[in-house]
């Protein structure tokens with residue numbers, strides 16, 4: 067096949083890991099149909115922009131990306147979360163060739179075919195069986211469902227992506243098997259609400275290997291745990307049934323890591339946020355989890371300055387942080403999202419108070435995180451190697467998810483390989499990262 071005449075497509079992928087999975091699927095299809103992907107936008111015959119519409123700042127970034135792509139190539143197709151509100155895009159860029167919402171792979175491909183017909187018959191064997199991944203080869207995101215049944219008042223994702231639609235367990239497991247066969251060493255399970263997996267299909271079972279596996283959080287986690295790779299669970303809400311997964315973590319069937327976006331702790335704020343599982347006695351649960359699995363890592367995100375958040379609510383949150391002693395925490399200042407139910411329901415928190423609370427929050431949490439990291443000095447950790455540098459390699463322990471958590475810098479007398487899991491003795495800790503030496507040599 068002569069690549070020089072293959073039509074060239076540029077791709078801009080914005081937004082969260084869920085959007086990244088969509089991008090990977092579209093790119094896989096493009097490659098399968100003989101399109102060439104180019105990193106240089108100026109060389110492309112057409113650019114696809116996968117947008118994010120979660121916050122107004124993300125929308126602005128998406129609109130800028132569309133503008134730049136139009137300037138460079140004149141042919142642009144828009145997909146992703148912002149595509150669910152096409153008018154905002156059409157108003158600003160009437161020349162955009164096609165606009166589709168998230169997950170509408172077929173419509174994206176139709177728009178590509180119209181604008182830039184494929185020059186070749188499909189060469190399906192151009193694509194490796196596991197598809198094309200934008201993430202490095204040794205870890206991959208595994209999307210188990212789309213949409214969300216919750217209605218958090220600050221969030222418009224259910225409006226953009228619809229209610230929860232879970233993939234059959236067997237389909238998820240087969241994708242996971244293919245990824246593992248292709249060399250993936252770590253699977254990152256994602257969705258909007260991982261603990262709600264299968265509620266929409268009444269936990270229907272499907273056939274995988276020689277047995278039926280229910281589309282249920284615990285069943286899926288335990289089946290994924292049989293694949294012999296790291297399995298990391300993201301976006302889990304503390305529903306009571308989440309307790310069942312902790313023993314699997316203690317046995318290392320899945321990583322002892324839970325990413326739970328708590329967003330707040332004050333009961334009144336949580337109620338107005340309409341958060342799922344807000345009524346659960348979370349601190350007691352965390353205590354019990356740690357008794358069962360002492361090295362459990364807890365990561366979370368929070369919002370400060372939600373409309374109506376009082377100084378008392380905020381103090382409650384700081385106290386809660388002290389008691390919860392979470393390992394990794396992100397914090398956002400509340401930003402109103404057009405169309406979100408929380409807008410105008412309570413007095414806005416002035417910008418300077420949001421700033422001030424954010425700094426107080428970060429200071430408080432940094433101390434806690436640093437203290438928890440320091441406790442690891444002298445311990446041995448399994449570390450997956452992400453990058454090889456001239457003097458040290460960069461990796462992550464079981465406590466660190468890619469892109470959002472810290473790193474472990476590893477000195478080694480023997481050469482390390484990307485994707486290898488090495489045993490590392492931790493020598494020192496910084497605010498977010500650890501440094502160590504390969505053990506056993």
Ligand code: SF4
Nearest residue numbers: 214216218221223258
């Ligand atoms: S759980 Fe809440 S914040 Fe997350 S997608 Fe669903 S509605 Fe939005």
